[in-house]
Amino acid sequence: MTMRIPVSALIGLTMMAFFFCLAVFAPLIAPYGIGEVVGDVWEPMSAKHWLGTDNIGRDLLTRMIYGARTTIFIASAATVLSFTLGTLLALSAVVLGGWVDMALSRFIDLIMTIPTLIFALVVLSVVPTSILILIVLMGLLDTTRVYRLARAVAVDINVMDYVEAARLRGEGTSWIVLREILPNALSPLVAELGLRFIFMVLFISTLSFLGLGVLPPDTDWGAIVKENKEGLVYGIPAALAPAVAIATLAISVNLVADWVLNRTTSLKGGRNA
Amino acid sequence: MREAVAHNLVEIRGLKIGATVFTPGEKPKDVEIVHGVDLNLEKGKVLGLIGESGAGKSTIGLSTLAYGRGGIRITGGEIFINGIDILKNSVGELRDLRGRQVTYVSQSAAAGFNPSKRLMDQVVESCLSHKLCSRKEAEERAVTLFRKLGLPDPENFGKRYPHQVSGGQLQRAMTAMALCPEPDLVIFDEPTTALDVTTQIDVLASIKEAIQDTGVGAIYITHDLAVVAQVSDHIMVLQHGRMVEYGTTDQIINNPQKDYTRALVSIRSTIHDETPAKGEPVLKLNNVSARYRGLNFDVVKDVTLEIHPSQTLAVVGESGSGKSTLARVMTGLLPLRQGSVSFNGETLPAALEERSKEQLRELQMIYQMADVAMNPRQTIETIIGRPLEFYFGMQGAEKRARVIELLDEIELGESFLKRYPAELSGGQKQRVCIARALAAKPRLIICDEVTSALDPLVADGILKLLLNLQEIEHVSYLFITHDLATVRAIADTIAVMYQGNVVRYGPKSKVLEPPFDDYTDLLLSSVPEMKLGWLEDVISTRKMDSAGN
Numbered sequence: 001m002t003m004r005i006p007v008s009a010l011i012g013l014t015m016m017a018f019f020f021c022l023a024v025f026a027p028l029i030a031p032y033g034i035g036e037v038v039g040d041v042w043e044p045m046s047a048k049h050w051l052g053t054d055n056i057g058r059d060l061l062t063r064m065i066y067g068a069r070t071t072i073f074i075a076s077a078a079t080v081l082s083f084t085l086g087t088l089l090a091l092s093a094v095v096l097g098g099w100v101d102m103a104l105s106r107f108i109d110l111i112m113t114i115p116t117l118i119f120a121l122v123v124l125s126v127v128p129t130s131i132l133i134l135i136v137l138m139g140l141l142d143t144t145r146v147y148r149l150a151r152a153v154a155v156d157i158n159v160m161d162y163v164e165a166a167r168l169r170g171e172g173t174s175w176i177v178l179r180e181i182l183p184n185a186l187s188p189l190v191a192e193l194g195l196r197f198i199f200m201v202l203f204i205s206t207l208s209f210l211g212l213g214v215l216p217p218d219t220d221w222g223a224i225v226k227e228n229k230e231g232l233v234y235g236i237p238a239a240l241a242p243a244v245a246i247a248t249l250a251i252s253v254n255l256v257a258d259w260v261l262n263r264t265t266s267l268k269g270g271r272n273a
Numbered sequence: 274m275r276e277a278v279a280h281n282l283v284e285i286r287g288l289k290i291g292a293t294v295f296t297p298g299e300k301p302k303d304v305e306i307v308h309g310v311d312l313n314l315e316k317g318k319v320l321g322l323i324g325e326s327g328a329g330k331s332t333i334g335l336s337t338l339a340y341g342r343g344g345i346r347i348t349g350g351e352i353f354i355n356g357i358d359i360l361k362n363s364v365g366e367l368r369d370l371r372g373r374q375v376t377y378v379s380q381s382a383a384a385g386f387n388p389s390k391r392l393m394d395q396v397v398e399s400c401l402s403h404k405l406c407s408r409k410e411a412e413e414r415a416v417t418l419f420r421k422l423g424l425p426d427p428e429n430f431g432k433r434y435p436h437q438v439s440g441g442q443l444q445r446a447m448t449a450m451a452l453c454p455e456p457d458l459v460i461f462d463e464p465t466t467a468l469d470v471t472t473q474i475d476v477l478a479s480i481k482e483a484i485q486d487t488g489v490g491a492i493y494i495t496h497d498l499a500v501v502a503q504v505s506d507h508i509m510v511l512q513h514g515r516m517v518e519y520g521t522t523d524q525i526i527n528n529p530q531k532d533y534t535r536a537l538v539s540i541r542s543t544i545h546d547e548t549p550a551k552g553e554p555v556l557k558l559n560n561v562s563a564r565y566r567g568l569n570f571d572v573v574k575d576v577t578l579e580i581h582p583s584q585t586l587a588v589v590g591e592s593g594s595g596k597s598t599l600a601r602v603m604t605g606l607l608p609l610r611q612g613s614v615s616f617n618g619e620t621l622p623a624a625l626e627e628r629s630k631e632q633l634r635e636l637q638m639i640y641q642m643a644d645v646a647m648n649p650r651q652t653i654e655t656i657i658g659r660p661l662e663f664y665f666g667m668q669g670a671e672k673r674a675r676v677i678e679l680l681d682e683i684e685l686g687e688s689f690l691k692r693y694p695a696e697l698s699g700g701q702k703q704r705v706c707i708a709r710a711l712a713a714k715p716r717l718i719i720c721d722e723v724t725s726a727l728d729p730l731v732a733d734g735i736l737k738l739l740l741n742l743q744e745i746e747h748v749s750y751l752f753i754t755h756d757l758a759t760v761r762a763i764a765d766t767i768a769v770m771y772q773g774n775v776v777r778y779g780p781k782s783k784v785l786e787p788p789f790d791d792y793t794d795l796l797l798s799s800v801p802e803m804k805l806g807w808l809e810d811v812i813s814t815r816k817m818d819s820a821g822n
Contacts, residue, residue: 127822156363160645161640161642161645162646162648165638165640165709168604168605168638169660169713170663171663179648181647183648183650183651184649184650235771251409
């Protein structure tokens, strides 16, 4: 099957590949060490320091590359966690129905009534901050959103005759969830995956900006904005670099997600085939 | 270029209609779906367009509005309405044409009405938007039409919302909506297909009367030749976007010239000879009652039935009669409230979860809508292979060999193994569902309206296949249907259901012979016959109104 990738998706894919390469190979690419002070405070861009230096004279490009690593790693891990958990819980709730569905859905609603950021701030002020804690916390909080969407999608599929046919055959819950419902729920979920990933990037950046996210010597894009924000007053653009990076990543992921959604729905046997 | 003949309301010459097909993984390609059709319709006459799905009949019908559904466009030919070539019309002129000179009645009235507006507002809408008359006059017209169409309480009918009236009434309201602006031409696109057989005849009669009274010209689109024979003056038979035959209704019904037309006329002639029941019943329902949660009445009331080996029991009735509920009780999806179901002599547990794998295996089901009965993400091999794997533990080559054997039995063959349901036609899909049921080697298959979503010729093929398979596999069928022609074709025993009760039950020969009870009489007489003047005869001799009224 030949596959034509639209230009928009191609741009998105290239940008994403670029960011992910930065993240994976950060120690190899970065020109300096992560905490190394190599120049004056807020030096302008130069051949030596492509993006200039930050508020205490570290190479900004190096900081950005290491920041990408942390940001993308945490966001990806949290997205994977929230998707796996949210989808499985939602699909099982729909298939089992009755009080399981009721209890789980109401519990999720309850969690959703608490603003995510405030919830996170409260938890992080009690437990010690570590990357693992951040991932689990963000993943669990976002599970509620994924659960809601996946449940809505699965309710539609659950009433299809082929699911009933499987039930009449005597199939167990795991077959119905994984083989009958999940493949048909994937396309809207994959599109949502892109969006949720971006929300994760924004979330971790927000937390770091507020000083509750990634702790030094590690850094991420939110933390770089925080460190350099005073510079803006003096007309120093260092804080803009991570902001631009966040925006670019968000857009490129969305371009890809759009394409994936289009593709999967017109796939053989897709909903609009 | 020849000018249009003056007395022709519609004149279509060399109409070609194309569409763009988006096959996954391939470049979009243009295909022609109507290949040069000519037709004429005089003022005040009715033309029936008939053909299977994909014949292009709806597409041609809509082209008289210079309109094509998503992706469809008119690529050639001329369409004259009242002598004007509408394909040359500007957008503004088309707006004047649509909803004023030409109106449209769709198959699904329920989807055609806005559920949040009262019927009257919607019926008079086109009159008002075309500024044909004042609101008061339009409402008077609507009330007159409601009366003409036999709607209850015509003065106040328009105050109701769409969900407050029955399906048959809604279809009539839609006819009123189409007739309200006093158009020259109305397109009826399968207006009675979605209705119950007993309701269909009332709607059909009132549509016919309204057409005659108002003197409007009409194009009546349907796949049911017997229906179109009742209302139209001329009939055009279409197949694959080409005209097969055109003639007066009398000639098409009584003296068809082409093989295809002959096949359509003789469609309901398959008859399976009744075989006497022998052996212990496979399935027995003893005084079964059932209701859905939240209802305070039984949907199925005190039903007692038996199905014998290698026999077919047809359960017939209109929608809401409880026949599908009966199937849900047998399969255990809806636990019964009273009575018992015994299978192979032992009582079946009421709930699905308590039944053994063996009990589940022996009772299989085939659904009405084959497209939603198969997982769109599984190949045919997986779909048919799963019961083999699940019940008999077959794997690999053994499983595949059996799947191919089953594919041969349903006359499809090995090349279908790797296909997905979306790549199959309606009839092929239903065949795969049959193979899936057979794979379990069941003793009884419940067939829930398995042919009602299919074209008549395809449905005929499915019925023949089912009868053949019954001889080979010695399986019993419980056949749920509203179509008496199907019942005649396949049943050994018949149960007629009405409002949850079995009103008549016995061998086919007895049930279909007089004397009838009132309901069976109504049901039998409502099945359209390939005969001119049948509609008038029936309406004048009926004893009982249909339940939908």
